[in-house]
Amino acid sequence: MNRTELVVALVLTAFGAVVVAESLRMPRFENIGGSFATAPGLVPGLLGAVLVLFGVVMAIRAVVAGGPPEAPGRPILLEEEVEGPAEPQEPPSAGRTRMMWMLGLSLLYAGVLVGRIDFALATFLFVFAGIVVFELPAFRSARAVTNRTAIAGVIALAVAWAVPFVFERIFLVNLP
Amino acid sequence: MFEGLGYFFAAVLSFLDPGSIWNILWATLLGIVVGMLPGLTATLGVALLTTLTFGLPSGEAILILVCMYVGAIYGGSRSAILLNIPGTPANAATALDGFPLARRGEAGRAMGIATAGSVLGTFVGMILLATIAPLLAEAALRFQSYEFFWLAIFGVVISGRLTALDDPLKGWVAGFLGLLVAMVGQESIYSFPRFAYGSTDLAGGFGLLPVLVGLFGFAEVLTVMKQPLIAAVRLSTDSVIPKIREVLAYWRTILRSGVTGTLMGLIPGVGEDMGAWVSYALARGASKTKDEYGKGSVEGLMSAEAGNNAAVPGALIPVLTLAVPGSAPAAVLLAALFIHGIRPGPLIMIEAPSFVYEVTAMVFFATLAILLYGLLLTRPLLMVLRIPPSRLMPIILVLCTVGSFAIASRLFDVWIMLGFGVLGFVLRTYGFPMAPLILGVVLGPILDSNLRRGLVLSDGSLLPFLTRPISIALWGTILLTFLLGVPAVQRFLARILGRGRGSAGEGGNA
Numbered sequence: 056m057n058r059t060e061l062v063v064a065l066v067l068t069a070f071g072a073v074v075v076a077e078s079l080r081m082p083r084f085e086n087i088g089g090s091f092a093t094a095p096g097l098v099p100g101l102l103g104a105v106l107v108l109f110g111v112v113m114a115i116r117a118v119v120a121g122g123p124p125e126a127p128g129r130p131i132l133l134e135e136e137v138e139g140p141a142e143p144q145e146p147p148s149a150g151r152t153r154m155m156w157m158l159g160l161s162l163l164y165a166g167v168l169v170g171r172i173d174f175a176l177a178t179f180l181f182v183f184a185g186i187v188v189f190e191l192p193a194f195r196s197a198r199a200v201t202n203r204t205a206i207a208g209v210i211a212l213a214v215a216w217a218v219p220f221v222f223e224r225i226f227l228v229n230l231p
Numbered sequence: 232m233f234e235g236l237g238y239f240f241a242a243v244l245s246f247l248d249p250g251s252i253w254n255i256l257w258a259t260l261l262g263i264v265v266g267m268l269p270g271l272t273a274t275l276g277v278a279l280l281t282t283l284t285f286g287l288p289s290g291e292a293i294l295i296l297v298c299m300y301v302g303a304i305y306g307g308s309r310s311a312i313l314l315n316i317p318g319t320p321a322n323a324a325t326a327l328d329g330f331p332l333a334r335r336g337e338a339g340r341a342m343g344i345a346t347a348g349s350v351l352g353t354f355v356g357m358i359l360l361a362t363i364a365p366l367l368a369e370a371a372l373r374f375q376s377y378e379f380f381w382l383a384i385f386g387v388v389i390s391g392r393l394t395a396l397d398d399p400l401k402g403w404v405a406g407f408l409g410l411l412v413a414m415v416g417q418e419s420i421y422s423f424p425r426f427a428y429g430s431t432d433l434a435g436g437f438g439l440l441p442v443l444v445g446l447f448g449f450a451e452v453l454t455v456m457k458q459p460l461i462a463a464v465r466l467s468t469d470s471v472i473p474k475i476r477e478v479l480a481y482w483r484t485i486l487r488s489g490v491t492g493t494l495m496g497l498i499p500g501v502g503e504d505m506g507a508w509v510s511y512a513l514a515r516g517a518s519k520t521k522d523e524y525g526k527g528s529v530e531g532l533m534s535a536e537a538g539n540n541a542a543v544p545g546a547l548i549p550v551l552t553l554a555v556p557g558s559a560p561a562a563v564l565l566a567a568l569f570i571h572g573i574r575p576g577p578l579i580m581i582e583a584p585s586f587v588y589e590v591t592a593m594v595f596f597a598t599l600a601i602l603l604y605g606l607l608l609t610r611p612l613l614m615v616l617r618i619p620p621s622r623l624m625p626i627i628l629v630l631c632t633v634g635s636f637a638i639a640s641r642l643f644d645v646w647i648m649l650g651f652g653v654l655g656f657v658l659r660t661y662g663f664p665m666a667p668l669i670l671g672v673v674l675g676p677i678l679d680s681n682l683r684r685g686l687v688l689s690d691g692s693l694l695p696f697l698t699r700p701i702s703i704a705l706w707g708t709i710l711l712t713f714l715l716g717v718p719a720v721q722r723f724l725a726r727i728l729g730r731g732r733g734s735a736g737e738g739g740n741a
Binding site for chain 1: 282283284285286287397398400401403404407408410411414418420421423425426449452453456457458459619620621622624625626628629630631632633636637640642645646648649652653661662678679682683686687691718
């Protein structure tokens with residue numbers, strides 16, 4: 056009984072069911088000559104039903120067979136877990152922390168700052184903060200701190216200048 | 232056929248002006264850099280460049296995009312060989328034999344072989360593109376609504392099956408989710424805003440480019456950040472120029488990989504990565520030096536790189552003739568074609584017959600460019616690999632943000648990018664592949680409009696959907712793909728085939 060798979064399957068089934076319900080609620084436009092075949096809800100409803108079916112199959116599979124068949128050593132094509140050259144060992148939570156920081160900073164930058172404050176300023180702040188946060192593990196001496204922070208500042212300035220320049224001046228594309 | 236050659240040469244000549252040559256050079260170089268860097272994939276590169284070249288004339292823009300595409304698929308081989316980290320998923324098979332060669336001190340030789348394989352593979356694919364596309368377009372003229380409906384489902388199903396070999400169910404779920412994503416927004420018959428809930432932004436639907444940039448850009452950035460940040464590059468001292476005799480000795484492998492790669496690219500939604508893997512598997516099966524594979528086989532490396540690069544022109548074939556993408560980067564190119572007012576599809580040989588050959592000429596020049604850079608600039612380019620992800624990822628995110636905004640100038644697109652980035656990251660964590668999802672988003676409108684139009688044409692009857700000859704071929708293949716994806720059926724078949732082979736040695740029973 057593979058609990059993760061089961062939860063994923065149940066979420067999928069629920070989602071599909073909601074889609075079907077919403078599709079049934081869509082108007083059929085019979086008053087202007089529409090029919091079942093032209094109903095806007097036809098295709099989403101069918102797709103939702105297929106997702107429900109897949110979800111149920113996945114759930115049954117999770118309970119009865121313990122999840123998907125074991126990968127026979129074949130590489131997962133879009134998510135490489137290839138061993139690289141020997142790296143300094145790090146605790147498994149380090150990756151997750153980095154990822155959460157990236158997520159948080161990105162949401163703050165692209166979701167909140169961009170569009171509200173000047174783009175170049177927002178970009179500078181984001182790139183600077185991002186580089187500093189991710190290079191924190193390398194801040195071992197006072198000299199390293201100053202060096203790396205300075206480099207971060209320079210890179211952030213360069214990006215904040217270059218991106219608007221290239222996009223707006225050279226390629227004439229709108230920026231937020 | 233000779234008419235085609237005429238168009239091709241005319242196109243080649245038309246690109247020989249300084250402006251085009253400059254575009255070819257910088258776009259291919261940028262593509263190689265994009266391909267080399269982890270966190271940047273060919274899809275994202277082409278997507279970002281599409282937004283950048285939005286305002287340029289169409290011929291110039293498409294040339295730039297094709298060069299970026301070819302360059303990126305080639306560029307990934309650099310990091311695959313030196314770092315055992317494929318720059319793009321298409322280069323995963325390259326790492327298998329490239330990295331052991333590098334570890335033996337033969338990194339230069341490996342990179343030279345990869346260059347040769349990529350160049351020759353693309354040439355094979357290019358020739359097939361120029362010959363198959365017009366034929367396919369002519370066959371596609373017989374496609375009506377019924378066939379396009381089945382084609383859309385076929386694309387999603389086959390992509391789901393082949394990109395998630397161990398768990399096709401997840402591939403199919405991804406594909407159907409993609410189809411559903413395309414349903415948001417105003418539909419084509421009554422302009423009824425589906426799943427909009429009063430929001431004008433949602434009524435406009437999810438633009439393909441922001442979704443793509445989210446799934447392949449932001450999600451990728453998050454994935455890279457989660458992994459340990461890579462160490463420095465291992466530089467080599469041997470020559471990066473391939474020996475001609477060595478390359479020619481493997482002409483059979485190159486030809487086989489080139490054809491296989493092109494075919495893999497041709498299948499909708501199945502792209503360069505399968506081009507590499509299937510070519511690799513076939514080369515290994517036919518090889519006299521099987522044991523070397525995985526330990527530094529030159530033949531294996533060459534087949535992988537020829538296969539993945541041949542898939543690029545291969546993926547362009549359905550884009551041009553059916554308006555169905557052959558791979559994820561090709562999906563972006565398809566979007567770009569529409570943005571620039573070019574209408575790919577079965578009518579292309581009638582409306583703009585020279586265009587297919589112009590694209591072939593673009594691929595030709597891009598290939599010459601990667602040969603040039605591979606032979607001359609390999610060492611300087613390796614400096615790029617020294618950029619630490621901690622500095623690169625924030626920059627990529629800035630580009631993703633700008634890229635999503637640029638086409639329609641709405642902030643909502645940036646939020647779409649963020650949302651799909653998170654969604655893509657979550658889905659990948661649970662084992663769902665991205666390629667069928669993006670294919671679903673592209674094929675969704677085709678599915679929707681053709682099903683409803685077909686039903687109207689047939690007065691609500693399902694008969695033409697099931698009985699027209701091409702339709703039968705399509706739904707038959709779909710059914711077969713579903714059946715063969717079910718483990719119980721696979722075991723059943725294995726048992727029957729095993730028994731047929733007799734009992735000597737193999738046993739045969741599951």
